[in-house]
Amino acid sequence: MKAMSAIALGALVLSPVAAIAADPPPGATSCSGCHGSNAAADSPIPKLHGRDAGETLAAMVAFRSGERPATVMDRIAKGFSDDETRLIADWLAAQK
Amino acid sequence: MPVTTPHSRRRFLRSSAALAAAAAFPLPALAQKAPRVLVIGGGFGGASVARELRNLDPKIHVTLIESNATFTACPFSNAVIGGLRDLKAQQFGYDKIRAGGVNVVNDTATAVNPASRTVRLGGITLPYDRLVLSPGIDIRWGALPGYEQAAAAKMPHAWRAGDQTTLLRNQLVAMEDGGVVVMSVPANPFRCPPGPYERASLIAHYLKTSKPKSKLIVLDAKDQFSKQRLFQSAWKELYPDHLEWVSLSAGGKVTSVDPATNTLSTDFGKHAAQVANVIPPQKAGRIAELAGVANQTGWCPIDPVTFESALVPGIHVVGDATIAGAMPKSAFSANAQAKVCAAAVAKLLTGAKPQEPRLINTCYSLVAPGYGISVAGVYAPAKDMLAEVKGSGGVSRLDAPADVRAAEAVYAEAWYRTITTEVFG
Ligand SMILES: Cc1cc2nc3c(=O)[nH]c(=O)nc-3n(C[C@H](O)[C@H](O)[C@H](O)COP(=O)(O)OP(=O)(O)OC[C@H]3O[C@@H](n4cnc5c(N)ncnc54)[C@H](O)[C@@H]3O)c2cc1C
Numbered sequence: 001m002k003a004m005s006a007i008a009l010g011a012l013v014l015s016p017v018a019a020i021a022a023d024p025p026p027g028a029t030s031c032s033g034c035h036g037s038n039a040a041a042d043s044p045i046p047k048l049h050g051r052d053a054g055e056t057l058a059a060m061v062a063f064r065s066g067e068r069p070a071t072v073m074d075r076i077a078k079g080f081s082d083d084e085t086r087l088i089a090d091w092l093a094a095q096k
Numbered sequence: 097m098p099v100t101t102p103h104s105r106r107r108f109l110r111s112s113a114a115l116a117a118a119a120a121f122p123l124p125a126l127a128q129k130a131p132r133v134l135v136i137g138g139g140f141g142g143a144s145v146a147r148e149l150r151n152l153d154p155k156i157h158v159t160l161i162e163s164n165a166t167f168t169a170c171p172f173s174n175a176v177i178g179g180l181r182d183l184k185a186q187q188f189g190y191d192k193i194r195a196g197g198v199n200v201v202n203d204t205a206t207a208v209n210p211a212s213r214t215v216r217l218g219g220i221t222l223p224y225d226r227l228v229l230s231p232g233i234d235i236r237w238g239a240l241p242g243y244e245q246a247a248a249a250k251m252p253h254a255w256r257a258g259d260q261t262t263l264l265r266n267q268l269v270a271m272e273d274g275g276v277v278v279m280s281v282p283a284n285p286f287r288c289p290p291g292p293y294e295r296a297s298l299i300a301h302y303l304k305t306s307k308p309k310s311k312l313i314v315l316d317a318k319d320q321f322s323k324q325r326l327f328q329s330a331w332k333e334l335y336p337d338h339l340e341w342v343s344l345s346a347g348g349k350v351t352s353v354d355p356a357t358n359t360l361s362t363d364f365g366k367h368a369a370q371v372a373n374v375i376p377p378q379k380a381g382r383i384a385e386l387a388g389v390a391n392q393t394g395w396c397p398i399d400p401v402t403f404e405s406a407l408v409p410g411i412h413v414v415g416d417a418t419i420a421g422a423m424p425k426s427a428f429s430a431n432a433q434a435k436v437c438a439a440a441v442a443k444l445l446t447g448a449k450p451q452e453p454r455l456i457n458t459c460y461s462l463v464a465p466g467y468g469i470s471v472a473g474v475y476a477p478a479k480d481m482l483a484e485v486k487g488s489g490g491v492s493r494l495d496a497p498a499d500v501r502a503a504e505a506v507y508a509e510a511w512y513r514t515i516t517t518e519v520f521g
Contacts, residue, residue, distance in 0.1 A: 023439065023451065024439070026451065026452060026453055026454035026476075027453075027454035027455070027456065027474070029432070029435040029436070029439070030432045030435070030454070030455055030456035031456070032514070032518060033428055033431055033432060033456065033458070033511070033514065033515055033518070034458070034507070034510070034511050034514055034515075035514070036513075036514035036517060036518060037518070038517065039514060043510055043513075043514070044506050044507060044509075044510040045507060045510045045511070045514065071470070071492065071496075071500055071503050071504050071507060072458060072470055072472050072492075072504075072507070075472040075473075075488060075489050075490050076456060076458075076472055076474060076488070076489075078474070078485075078487045078488040078489070079454070079456070079473075079474020079485040079487075079488030079489065080454070080474070080485075084454070
């Protein structure tokens, strides 16, 4: 514990780390395992970074309800509530 | 220490003479211009942590220690064994990771001293503020009687991709038609739970299409396995004459092997094999044990929010080496855990509180070319474990039509391209 606070202090005093701009909400960094942040336009699994948040949210809600057919997204969308999904969609929309 | 810019520092650290000089004067954390994070293991977990840390905060000095100059990926290596893919498609270098500002040291870490917060490699010592281990697996040599290190040259495991993958492929190619291939599968836990069954499928596919009088016998130390109903229904349809799975209760547990005669023994009899693929019992990569972060199971208990070791403060562990509750040991998990761990480490270095994570895993398996299946899950911390979020996850539908299987095979390839680009590209 002592060592940890010394490091924290050292980091604060000597290396003011820039506040990490808008931390990704829980789960958001896992999406890029399949939806690459640099995915090519013709990638079978599309890029989500920069996509309109409303579109991502609507797709996730439809995957979860089963209204939109899916191979895997139904199983993934069920792991997130509406609020959690909205946060992810907003964060993804703000990424390049 | 003649260190000015991160760039000159990186070059400086690349020569081992300079490393030795740096080691002679290990600077205490407080005298550092920037926090230092060491990462041991440049596979799916470690390379992801190193990159993500640099992306989150370029001021953190990140050093990635990796034994091999070229990484050989296991996902899709079963397709190499089945003759559907070149091993070159599995190999990646570290140039892009270096270009991103990570100091990559091509050497093997041999000791960790948590008290002085230092790591030894090749006779030199490097200090850290936080250490991340993603060493993958080691084989428990001798845990299966007869399966010592030398046996792997005769009966390949091919559970760490590379020469072993090529050896198993070459043995299959050299085998005469009519030969018997025998595979031994261990009890849980082990790297890539569906991996043995994907491999069995693709070997059976090779036999069916190239050596139709031959057969694969899978001797299993379990009665249940990942995506079992999907695999078994596909086997019945595709490989009825080429693949026989023997469960634990049917006498499948291999109790010893003899490399001299290429024989695998169970309590019920002996199986002589033309080609023997022994997937042996495993444990966390040896450096985890040396660092004191592995417990009596051979694997590493961790905090599910930060991936910090439950045994040694200041050391984080991700990937196959961890005891991650419901999350399986996969490249997908290792990469997802790495991103969560990097975010937590960046927070901890500034004294901030890491946030509760949510993680995803998906493992695709090929049953045949153009025939993919998957298991997916969403995970959250629950007490000191990662538990599956209720209602999420599961496997591909058992009754899915052929076009869905074909789509999943395409998505599997897309996943592999995406993840290897995120990690190495
Ligand atoms: C046949 C097979 C098929 C698979 N298919 C899939 C799949 O389809 N999807 C999937 O998600 N996963 C798959 N996996 C699992 C996947 O390969 C592992 O889960 C993944 O590699 C784990 O990442 P890791 O970082 O823990 O370990 P690794 O990727 O193995 O990386 C560990 C690295 O650490 C290095 N290292 C270890 N100790 C030291 C040391 N002391 N000093 C320096 N370097 C060190 C090693 O050289 C290695 O490069 C498969 C595995 C197998 C065997």
